[in-house]
Amino acid sequence: MTRKIMAALGVSVAALLLSGCGTVNSVMRKEGDTARELRLAKTYCQSIPRAYSGVAFDFCMLHAAPDPTGFLIPFVLVDIAVSAVADTVVLPYTIYRQSADGNISIYWRPGRS
Numbered sequence: 001m002t003r004k005i006m007a008a009l010g011v012s013v014a015a016l017l018l019s020g021c022g023t024v025n026s027v028m029r030k031e032g033d034t035a036r037e038l039r040l041a042k043t044y045c046q047s048i049p050r051a052y053s054g055v056a057f058d059f060c061m062l063h064a065a066p067d068p069t070g071f072l073i074p075f076v077l078v079d080i081a082v083s084a085v086a087d088t089v090v091l092p093y094t095i096y097r098q099s100a101d102g103n104i105s106i107y108w109r110p111g112r113s
Contacts, residue, residue, distance in 0.1 A: 022058040024054075025037055041060075043061065043063055052087045060106070
């Protein structure tokens with residue numbers, strides 16, 4: 001019985017980390033969705049680079065309006081390490097996208113596309 005509980009807990013934690021993973025949010029989703037997620041968090045970041053964008057995404061989540069509960073901070077700190085590994089795996093792709101498309105803009109400014 002204890003193994004089943006531990007397995008269920010492990011799967012739940014893995015699902016939580018993958019659903020909130022900075023690399024998944026910044027590499028595998030549309031650029032607009034990534035920007036919208038950061039705008040909803042009220043981040044102070046203006047853009048994030050595509051290379052190591054998962055780590056940058058997590059730092060922008062930390063560099064946002066304070067969360068009174070502070071509930072997400074430990075998850076984001078753990079995700080920075082997970083995102084660093086995942087970002088290293090996708091680095092060749094993100095370097096190409098960085099050179100082709102530039103940074104991911106979070107806040108749209110007039111005169112910029």
